[in-house]
Amino acid sequence: MKFNLSLDDLSLIYPEQVFLEFSPEKREQLWQQTQRQNYSNTAARWNAYLNCLCLNTFLTYLETEPDVPGIPKVWHQLADLPSVWEVVNGTAVELDKVRLVLIPSEASTFTELRVPREWVELPEWVGNYYLAVQLNLEECWLQVWGYATHQQLQEKGRYDRMDETYSVDAEELIEDLTVMWVVEELYLSSKHQVQPLPRLSSLEAEALLEQLSQKTPYSPRLDVPFVKWGALVADDQWRQELYQRRLKQLVSIVEPREVTINLGEWFEDIFKTGWQSLDRLLTTDSENLALSFRGDRSTLREVRNVAVEGIKLIDLGMELGNQSVALLVGLVPEAEQRVGIRVQLYPAGGKDYLPPDIKLALLSQSGTNLLEVQARIQDILIQLKRFTCPIGKGFSIQVALNHFSITEEFVIELLPGTVS
Template sequence: MTFELDDLTIIYPEKLWLELSIQEQKKAWQLTAQKLYSHTATRWNAYLNCLCLNSFLTWLKEDPELGDNLQVWPDYNQLPSFWEVVNGTAITLGETRLVLIPSEKSNFTEFRIPQEWVDIPNWAANYYLAVQLNLDDRWLGVWGYTTHQQIRKEAKYDPMDRTYSLDQEELITDLNVMWVAREVFSPKQLEVKSLPTLSSVEVEKLLDQLGEWAVDLPTDMSFEEWAALLASDESRQHLYQRRLVNQKTNQVERDRSLVNNLSQWFDNIFEAGWQSFDAFFSSQQKTLAVQFRNQTALNEVRVKGAKLIDLGMQLGGTAVVLLIGLTSEWDEKFSIRVQLHPANEEVYLPPHLKLILVSGAGNILQEVESRCHDHFIQLKKFKSPPGKNFSIQIALGDISIKEDFVLEKLAGW
């Protein structure tokens, strides 16, 4: 069951509920897009944490007594190296440290705290806040908080994902209790075991091992080794940079493998996502298939391939069909037709959708933009000799998708 923000404030009046505007969501996405991350999962983690942090800070700064002593720990520039490896963000209010742990799970039943925030001495905090984000209904809720002492005494430890967990009922729901305790009592000394000191050789070995790590920690690495690496700002930054370099190298290799070889289309061999014209336009696509077949420009081409392109949630799930037609010419060149059509039984393309031809060197050779009530758009027919690369780019606002192609000489020429 889902609730609107107004309903939640009535049902749970003691909890903190904040609205997440579309502008706040876009701002958080843009801020995380300015930084690099090694994996889509780590970038999404960064986005959730950035949105959570910004919204909570905006609320805190409305109180002048809190805003004056408020700081992000350690600082904004180092946050990507944290979000690359762990969920959560720390802020300080004078001598008090809070850690915000966001989650987008729709059914909040337990609070899971990454072990790093509890057992790394210079990371440990006085308070840990359980934050739920509902991106669809655009609200943020703080279900409650716990303390470092309570985690030590009562939380269950899961060695599989290295987290401490408390049931929802074990959390203190009223944040006013935390603010009063902070004013009345001095922060208690946190009891955290010291970590081993790593030699430069050990650090380098761990960096090599962790550079290719995708999401989960290697099972043969102890938490103490991992924690000692993260506890050092220098080592953690080196790990972050190493992962970015490896991601870039791997991306180059993936990009090479994702180039569509159009010459193979003449043998009815298509890369993943692409299909022949007849295979793509099944019985569910009859209307679109008839529309294509009635076009004289496409009847003249020898080979046709089609692909469904999803332009993403940012555009309300808009999808289009990219169609490419090929004909081999007497001069060993290929004539190429490129069209873009609406999908999912839509009649018109969204306006301001761009279809762009890009050379192998990255130069724009052609560009056409859809208007209101365009059934399709197409590039002017162009020729390409064997061995040449080119790309077709589809762009709408800030969203851009690119398909890379290469043509090889046909067998027997």
């Protein structure tokens, strides 16, 4: 649904749904409040702003709604919320023994409720109900499309391994929030039992904190396996420590260097720093990738004229509705100590098309823009013109959309025994 109707029109079209207004002054006040808080990147700050505005508006509604059981209480503590919003979208509100999880989005088109895995699988975070909230910042109102239960997400939700979320279509949500209060009055709601994740040792936690505290323009939640990530952020002390360390990167005297990926290691099936073999990924989870990836893998490699391919999921940030894309880099050895390289960008997270206007660029080692392509409406992929790079040299690939950008640095150093 797009924002092309008035609030009164929408209320008539969706009579069961909740529409809440907020004033331009409140919108500005909460933006300034978020500006005074500390976050390590603009995506996290924007996520915090959306969650803060959503929470403030919804709490006002709960306090004036006569059917609401109990007094609403924010979970976590208010002082702890920045450590959550730094890395995860969503806010929990408790009413007696009931926990609601608000999942805000400013996307102009709403088709599904997409809940980060943390809210579904961490025993400390699990909610009874998950509310889909769409914010219209320009017109100063929000729309609660409805809710899904924890049981519904676990049993019928689509689990997306690429961006670690559970989702249900808008049509599957229960629109009337009063149903939720009636169920609670009759003591019919329940949460499915969730098994706790294995606890981290102090050494494991410290290693994760060191890795995940490095400066990034996005949340690091996808950079390590969820079983480790979840165990880290579920612990209040470690999550706060991660938050504080990420903030320290902003005031470091020496800017940390980006991690450089040695593409030579890929020929030995060695993938590091968030990258993985496309073959291995398709063996374990092809369902959430674009259709273009599926099929016989050896045939696909021949068509693309590559010998080995690495893939990395890129979360475009909470500011852009948690959209994800997959960066695919294919390599083939060539004569005269050179490597042929093909770079492509695909939709991920169950999407069929790339976000319009997303850019893919090749940069030299000095940062000069050498090649660039931009997605149009309903592009299923974009790719750079095939190029070659001498062994021992490097280059960078940049993905950018609006204010978001991420740059991956590469070098080609062949390992001993690698056939060139």
